[in-house]
Amino acid sequence: MANITPLLLNSCILVIVVVPCVVIFCSLGGYAFAQLKVPCKGLIYVLFLVGLTIPFETLVTPLYYEISGMGLLNTRLALILPLIGLNIPFGIVWMRSCFEQMPRDLIEAASIDGAGHLRTFRSIQLPLALPAISSLGILTFLATWNQFLLAVVLENDPNKRTMAGALQSFVGQYQTDVVLLNAGALLIMAPTMILFIFLQRYFIRAMLAGSVKG
Structure with missing residues (x-):
């Protein structure tokens, strides 16, 4: 009998911690x-671009030894810290392209009025970047909620894994519990569909940003 309550709790905690951290760090960055x-802004940005080209699977083994050396195996931080780090390169590139499209007139007007960088960011640019921020939140949610490989490698205790990582336990060498496998897949899909339904207008607006000029 599979107990999905701790698995759902683990997945929810991951999302609640990882998504806001990635959105905040990447918006500021x-x-x-x-x-x-x-x-050295250009060099640092190139490093983020290089980070996007590295296959995720090649990082799993180094991550395992790094997390093990820190004594964090079988803890929630074993998943939280890598997921934040793995999502930041894409988030930085995504938000940079968004802020580069901001009207320069608004920024110059705010500067003339005496607004500093933080005030300009909070009062002018952040509201305009809401579609891109919402899209980044959705994409980070998907990457975190559906994380399978890290949950299996870094969490030896089945009760500390995520819902996606627990699906492996329903597939045996000689038989597969199809009912539990389908039920688990449905539970994984449901929050994603609900989130997209409520935030789809921001996601579509961000996808179409810059496609029409003038």
């Missing part, structure tokens, strides 16, 4: 790369 004069 994207704004800095797009609007501020940061030393």
Whole structure:
């Protein structure tokens, strides 16, 4: 008999921690790369781009030894920290492209009125970037909620894995519990569908941003 309550709890905790952290860090980082004069900004941005080209699977073994050396195996931090780090490169690139499209007139007007970078970011650019931020939140949610490989590798205790990672326990060498497998897949899909239904207008708006000029 599978107890899915701790698995759902683990998945929810991961999402609640990882998604806000990625959105906040990437929004601030994207704004800095797009609007501020940061030393070695171009080189640092190239490193983020290089990070996007590295296959995720090649990082699993180094991550395992790193997490093991830190004594974090079989803890929630074993999943939270890698997931934040793995989602940041894409988030930085995504938000940088968004902030680069902001009207320069609004930024210059805010500067003339005496607004600093933080005030400009909070009061002017952040509201305009809401579609891109919502899309980043959705994509990060999907990557976190559906995470399978890290949950299996870094969590030896089945009760500490995520819902996606627990699906493996329903597939045996000689038989597969199809009923539980389908039920688990449905539970994984349901929050994703609900989230997309409520936020689809922001997601579509961000996807279409920049497609029409003038």
